Amino acid sequence: MSLIEIRDLHKQFKGNVVLDGIDLAIEQGNVIGIIGPSGTGKSTLLRCLNQLEIPEKGFLKLQDKEIDLSSRKNKKEILELRQNTGMVFQQFNLFERKTALENVEEGLLVVQKKSKEEAREIALEELRRVGMTAWANHYPRHLSGGQQQRVAIARALAMRPKLLLFDEPTSALDPEMVGEVLDVIRQIAAEGYTMLLVSHEMAFVRNVSNRVIFIDKGVIVEDGTPGQVFHYPQNDRTKEFLAKMHMLEMEPEYSI
Amino acid sequence: MTKLFDFKQVFTNIPELMEYLPITLELALLAMLIGLVLGLLLAIIKIKEIPVLKQLAAFFVSIIRGTPVLVQLYIVYFGVPMFCKYLNQRFGTSLAVASIPGFAYAVLALGLNSSAFSAEMIRSALMSVGKGQLEAANALGMTYGQALRRIIIPEAMTVALPTIGNSLISSIKGTSLAFTCAVVELTAQGKIIGGRNYRYFEVYCSLAIIYWLVTIVIEQILKIVERKLAIPEQVENFAEQQDEAQMGDGI
Numbered sequence: 001m002s003l004i005e006i007r008d009l010h011k012q013f014k015g016n017v018v019l020d021g022i023d024l025a026i027e028q029g030n031v032i033g034i035i036g037p038s039g040t041g042k043s044t045l046l047r048c049l050n051q052l053e054i055p056e057k058g059f060l061k062l063q064d065k066e067i068d069l070s071s072r073k074n075k076k077e078i079l080e081l082r083q084n085t086g087m088v089f090q091q092f093n094l095f096e097r098k099t100a101l102e103n104v105e106e107g108l109l110v111v112q113k114k115s116k117e118e119a120r121e122i123a124l125e126e127l128r129r130v131g132m133t134a135w136a137n138h139y140p141r142h143l144s145g146g147q148q149q150r151v152a153i154a155r156a157l158a159m160r161p162k163l164l165l166f167d168e169p170t171s172a173l174d175p176e177m178v179g180e181v182l183d184v185i186r187q188i189a190a191e192g193y194t195m196l197l198v199s200h201e202m203a204f205v206r207n208v209s210n211r212v213i214f215i216d217k218g219v220i221v222e223d224g225t226p227g228q229v230f231h232y233p234q235n236d237r238t239k240e241f242l243a244k245m246h247m248l249e250m251e252p253e254y255s256i
Numbered sequence: 257m258t259k260l261f262d263f264k265q266v267f268t269n270i271p272e273l274m275e276y277l278p279i280t281l282e283l284a285l286l287a288m289l290i291g292l293v294l295g296l297l298l299a300i301i302k303i304k305e306i307p308v309l310k311q312l313a314a315f316f317v318s319i320i321r322g323t324p325v326l327v328q329l330y331i332v333y334f335g336v337p338m339f340c341k342y343l344n345q346r347f348g349t350s351l352a353v354a355s356i357p358g359f360a361y362a363v364l365a366l367g368l369n370s371s372a373f374s375a376e377m378i379r380s381a382l383m384s385v386g387k388g389q390l391e392a393a394n395a396l397g398m399t400y401g402q403a404l405r406r407i408i409i410p411e412a413m414t415v416a417l418p419t420i421g422n423s424l425i426s427s428i429k430g431t432s433l434a435f436t437c438a439v440v441e442l443t444a445q446g447k448i449i450g451g452r453n454y455r456y457f458e459v460y461c462s463l464a465i466i467y468w469l470v471t472i473v474i475e476q477i478l479k480i481v482e483r484k485l486a487i488p489e490q491v492e493n494f495a496e497q498q499d500e501a502q503m504g505d506g507i
């Protein structure tokens with residue numbers, strides 16, 4: 001059985017159809033790279049999954065429990081879903097008035113009601129995982145973009161989510177900082193976390209994912225292993241997109 | 257012939273007036289507190305665009321902004337007892353109108369007044385906190401209330417601090433009208449002294465000095481608080497006691 005099943009997800013913004021029937025079964029340990037042209041609804045898909053956007057229609061099945069994503073009423077289910085998903089944003093979105101350590105502790109204390117000691121222990125452990133221990137006392141404004149994003153990843157990991165959502169985690173970074181963040185993501189992917197990763201870093205997606213989906217005009221038009229999608233795309237739109245991204249000619253990389 | 261201006265009197269008035277400073281400060285602080293809490297409520301109603309309440313809030317703010325404080329004080333002072341009497345007649349309740357002190361009316365009226373003026377600044381302070389932080393809090397599973405309390409208000413506070421200070425200062429000035437509700441505070445006592453010795457000009461000079469000094473003290477306190485709330489320019493690296501070896505060990 002799949003870890004999470006998304007069924008019939010539809011979302012529009014004032015008549016502008018963005019998601020037009022997404023069905024996706026996510027297996028435990030899937031690292032799903034989501035690619036597609038700008039404006040096709042990749043971010044919207046992630047945001048619907050943790051209910052930052054409320055779709056008109058759509059269901060999500062998690063551990064035998066079916067949740068109606070379109071229902072605005074069930075606050076408890078929304079909170080539960082959010083606790084099962086961790087989100088890493090393009091703009092990091094760290095809490096400005098909290099130190100790196102406090103940022104990671106926050107959800108543990110407020111949402112999971114853990115004790116101060118336990119929260120601190122987990123937070124330090126996660127900061128160490130992303131190589132930010134030395135910066136625990138620093139505030140976001142003291143940190144570079146790459147460092148902030150690593151703290152944001154630690155913050156998401158600390159909640160022990162079943163599913164991690166990355167929305168273009170390196171797009172807001174200066175080129176020299178992209179590597180450190182990708183390294184962290186690569187490492188946690190290797191640890192077996194289940195994750196959805198939206199990224200324009202094609203080489204990285206191909207390299208780190210074990211499954212790739214291509215979304216165009218609000219539907220999944222291609223779904224397969226990185227090898228299948230990047231080298232033998234079935235759909236013309238996928239071919240066109242990959243050609244534009246200069247990915248079709250590239251030699252496969254075997255450097256995981 | 258008596259002196260035209262009794263310079264000494266300006267200062268000899270001050271000790272007697274100072275006895276009433278606590279009442280003035282109490283009035284101002286309580287009014288400001290009501291103003292901030294109610295202002296926060298109005299701001300949230302506006303931000304969350306809650307139907308019906310939103311229109312009511314806009315109506316309330318418009319009335320308060322469109323009428324003088326003095327008139328508002330009189331309306332509360334006469335209106336609330338009338339309303340209580342109406343309730344008593346209509347529903348047979350026994351609200352003890354006469355036992356409500358004038359102080360309560362003054363606090364209520366000044367608080368309502370200050371809420372209408374702080375609502376807008378509270379709203380813009382809350383809005384100044386990036387939407388991203390709210391989304392991050394939501395994504396962690398925090399409720400809007402938790403995000404407000406833990407993330408948004410603490411940051412909005414620092415943005416709003418100067419305005420909160422201004423509202424306290426104007427609240428203090430507003431208390432000088434509390435005599436309308438039969439409250440004897442600084443200004444009212446000044447009038448009493450003036451009536452006793454006919455040295456009105458001198459006593460108003462004394463009052464001016466006191467209000468001015470109070471304002472200066474508040475401004476200084478504010479500066480200290482602001483410095484306390486500021487995020488430090490530099491902090492030291494975190495050093496773990498147990499395993500120094502792990503420290504800063506990147507990936």
Ligand SMILES: Nc1ncnc2c1ncn2[C@@H]1O[C@H](COP(=O)(O)OP(=O)(O)OP(=O)(O)O)[C@@H](O)[C@H]1O
Nearest residue numbers: 013014016018036037038039040041042043044045
């Ligand atoms: N809050 C919103 N209100 C109105 N339209 C929106 C909103 N959010 C997104 N959209 C629209 O929905 C469409 C899909 O947006 P989305 O951000 O999901 O695309 P994307 O695939 O993530 O694109 P990109 O690669 O540029 O990030 C876009 O046309 C966008 O303009």
Ligand SMILES: [Mg+2]
Nearest residue numbers: 042043044168
């Ligand atoms: Mg996007």
